[in-house]
Amino acid sequence: MKELSLSKVYRLIEPGPVVLVVTAQHxxxxxMAATSLMMARPDPPLIALGLGPWNHSHAALRASGECVLAVPGVDMVETAVDIGNCSGADMDKFAHFGLVTSPAAKVAPPLLPGCLANVECRVLDDRMAEDYDLFILDPVRAWFAPDRDERRTFHHNGDGTFVIDGPALDLRARMVKWPEFLD
Ligand SMILES: Cc1cc2nc3c(=O)[nH]c(=O)nc-3n(C[C@H](O)[C@H](O)[C@H](O)COP(=O)(O)O)c2cc1C
Structure with a gap:
């Protein structure tokens, strides 16, 4: 993977793709799979992630304060859904799903280089985790796979059906107020 500027992380998350949240504890x-996330601020980036206590990942995220958000391509959609339908409390999902990992630069959880992109994050604020399952994440390093053929992400409709990225509209000429987002 090649390094991606943190000022571009917002482009990965803004469209709201299904992501894989990688954690590590002990x-x-x-x-796990997650869709409850948003860019809270584009640049410097902040990400809000909703991750509930029913997930084994929740305790790891709270205890370690670190995670990797990996953005899978649509070629991984079945695997991503299956990852969101079983628990690390019962199994090693990396072995079960044959997921390749590589070390992250700044956090303990590994990257998933088979994905389109990986964002290393530290928990900046978990004060709303108790009441709202909400974590504010500070991206500290980001990576993308420049040579990957399948570049489409996928999005959960909230009912077990998914939409795949479609054709892009180029409206850059109208983005007169935001030249910094166009390069
Ligand atoms: C498509 C999809 C999206 C999901 N989104 C979220 C989410 O945004 N937040 C959350 O807490 N759980 C979400 N889940 C549920 C977790 O991925 C699921 O509970 C998983 O089994 C947790 O794994 P763990 O116990 O190993 O942490 C989602 C599951 C699927 C299939």
Missing amino acids: GVANV
């Missing part, structure tokens, strides 16, 4: 990594 040296054991785990991964």
